[in-house]
Amino acid sequence: MSDAQRAEWGLQPVISGFAPDRGTGGKYKLRERVFFGFTLSRPGYVTLITVDPDTTTVVLERNVRLEAGTHTFPLKTDVTAQGQATYLVLPPTGTSRFRLLFTNVPVSAPNLFRGKLSPEELDRQTQAYLSQAAVRDVAETTLEAVQ
Template sequence: MRSSLNSKRLSLILLALLLSACTIGVRPGTVSVGVGFGVELSPIITQFRPDRGEGSYYRVGEAVRFVISVNRPGYIALVGVDPDGRAYEFDRFYLNPGTYTLPLASRQIQYTLTYPLGLQRVRAIYTNTPAPASVRFEGRIYSDGFNSRTSSYLQLSGAQVRDVSDTYFYITQ
């Protein structure tokens, strides 16, 4: 009985040590784990969601818009992962602190949805310096590839201040 109690204590101590080594930031609608990207994240993106709300449905051919709030000026890259696992960067821009609906009206573009149908993941990546144009998301994402590519993007950007926020929606017919 005593050895069982000691092993439980040891397990709790080890768990506490492990958790103290991780940085977990929780924001409404998102959870970001800095250790998952291999870099320290700062709480810059305070809101990121589709205009109809996270988990909403859009039809092929419709335009999706995103609401984003940032509390520092900086550069945003929007990256999507299709239901088939194909990753792509679909926009980059600079924002001052505030809340915006994307795409910005001044840019006169739309994010028009196409196939494949299903879950569409979108990530907003904030950096305080622009990432080189050669650093892009393209190709298939397998397993934890989205996080490792994000980590590479953040490291190659050379940014000292960075943040990441995820959202999702569904594409239907």
């Protein structure tokens, strides 16, 4: 995200170090687990979305309240019947984008970030989401799904 876009969107530097466990652009085989690390400089709410190579957009986490500090998604407290919750790399192969959104208040936007979204539509929906908060930030990273 460019400095001009950050200024236009009124973003504050809250999120740092957002990346998958193998680093930005890391390669993962299909069905491998992936974790995302990041640091928040203040407490607030985070939403994590993914955009697959075919532009399918999915919300992985929504309005998760976190304190300032270093975190990993999925959270250790996110458990299923099988144990620790995981994110699995799924088809299609190629580069997937991940966008982490920070707001100082929980945001109600159940109809955003669904389906196939162009980059322009993703940005429009991100701005609509962020407009509900006085303090907001966005961080992006990628990973590559391979066979």
